[in-house]
Amino acid sequence: MAGMGGSPSGGRTGHREAGMSDAPSLMRLELVSQPELLAPVRAMLTSLSERLGFDEVETGHLALAVDEALANVIRHGYDGATDGRIWISARVVDEPTRRLQIEIEDQGRQIDPAMIRPRDLDDVRPGGLGVHLMREVTDSCEFERRTPAGMRLVLEKSIPTSRSPGRRDNKAGTPENGTP
Amino acid sequence: MAGMGGSPSGGRTGHREAGMSDAPSLMRLELVSQPELLAPVRAMLTSLSERLGFDEVETGHLALAVDEALANVIRHGYDGATDGRIWISARVVDEPTRRLQIEIEDQGRQIDPAMIRPRDLDDVRPGGLGVHLMREVTDSCEFERRTPAGMRLVLEKSIPTSRSPGRRDNKAGTPENGTP
Amino acid sequence: MTSGNEMQIDVDRRDDLVVASPVGEIDLARSPSLRSRLGELLGEKPPRLIIDLSKVPYMDSSGVATLVEALQVSRSKNSTLVLAGMQDRVRSVFEIARLDTVFTIVADTATAIRDGS
Amino acid sequence: MTSGNEMQIDVDRRDDLVVASPVGEIDLARSPSLRSRLGELLGEKPPRLIIDLSKVPYMDSSGVATLVEALQVSRSKNSTLVLAGMQDRVRSVFEIARLDTVFTIVADTATAIRDGS
Ligand SMILES: Nc1ncnc2c1ncn2[C@@H]1O[C@H](COP(=O)(O)OP(=O)(O)O)[C@@H](O)[C@H]1O
């Protein structure tokens, strides 16, 4: 299964950019820039991060960060056009610390990453909160220009190490653990 | 946004096979053949089909059909290896009737589609139910060999026309519809 | 693909107040629908508009922006806007956006009605 | 990626019966864990094993196969296996597989305990 030649999304593994880990993706999603698809993507990432051991709050934060990122691609990258393409990939990176890495790529408008920044929150007005929320709920949030077009955003969130959801309620010494 | 050249999953739109509609995909997912990813995929498809207007039972059936199909790819196509690739795409086809079409592709073992059939249910034994379930809960379920490797399965389920989830509880004549 | 974009909003009109209860997740797909319904309701210049968020399990910044705009419109119309019944996950978004002190936020609709805040 | 593969199963031992309550969706990732826990429990040769499915919102054919196997093992050990509290969506899978008459299926655990079926 090493070669990706002839696969429907051939060439995927040829795209390792600066900042991205070499770990293979668990999943890679291509979608059109329709706001209706944000809910399915959140549902998928919520389930994935629950399985990875994130708790409810962290899972909600991860879904929020990706939702905000995709909403920005749809609104700013593609100016609301619904036929743009967006790629989302998820991988688990173990070094230096275990974390979930989500990469979001588009082919839309490019912008200097330094220009993508949260606004002053004291100025209460509608909008301008997405980047602030993304930064607050992730451990890392890095934009860069893609070649030849569009933007790439890499979001990272540390995976809690100690929890194991499967055994959560089974304490040592209770009958259900004492089975021979 | 027409050309897909240079996109991370370049060449996608070049893959229109017999039996597949020309309608563009809403989403296309590439995943590794790990059973842990079945839950995230179900969550995504559940959310997508709710948004498309499927009711709870139909939504559950759709998720079940795709789950069974993926489980078979993992177990039979890849013999349980977790580094195989699987592609799932979802599109809405309008002609002749509006339906959700889910395509599942792999690069694993090939088998004569005529050999993939439900077993006699009167013989009660563990296993051998997946294909039967898939057929029962979808409107169409067609296997074919892919070129050069692996299998393709196209599942279809009709989209109910009359329901509109957004207005479900708002009846004409009630105050909330009488607003100027 | 459009059927899921319309926000279900249950509306209850009482003497001097309107209770609007959106049902479901509020994101970029649905906030335009929420925005236009709230605009309609505020157009009626209710003395008080209570937005019951108890059936909203998720809200992103497009939903928050819609509520900020509704707050501004309500002020221009001398309506009082109150957010009631916010779930924890939604409240955390308001806190991160530092809007939890900008809005009048109460535990539930009953409190909002009783307090006449 | 392994942390979510283990099925949480709460076990309650009473006089002549064991109640096993799996919690969560049962699919290809989790049915091996369910299979080994049920094998352990049946190894104790309980007169009755009640599997409480009230906290299982989803089951695919790998879960069904695991339960069919457990039924066969229970018979070989003269244990009585009862499925209790099945949610509608799970029941529909058993019906489509025409296994709803092969298993003893009761409304809830209390019924299973009382009836001594
Ligand atoms: N994907 C993107 N492509 C282009 N520009 C972006 C993108 N994401 C964010 N931006 C820029 O960053 C600014 C801040 O974004 P944000 O905090 O989400 O607020 P808002 O989108 O409401 O303006 C945007 O106004 C836009 O100029």
Ligand SMILES: Nc1ncnc2c1ncn2[C@@H]1O[C@H](COP(=O)(O)OP(=O)(O)O)[C@@H](O)[C@H]1O
């Ligand atoms: N994706 C696939 N690739 C290869 N063979 C398959 C695939 N899906 C199903 N099959 C074949 O069809 C048979 C019936 O499948 P199913 O009804 O799911 O029962 P089970 O998988 O328990 O045997 C399998 O035993 C296998 O031989």
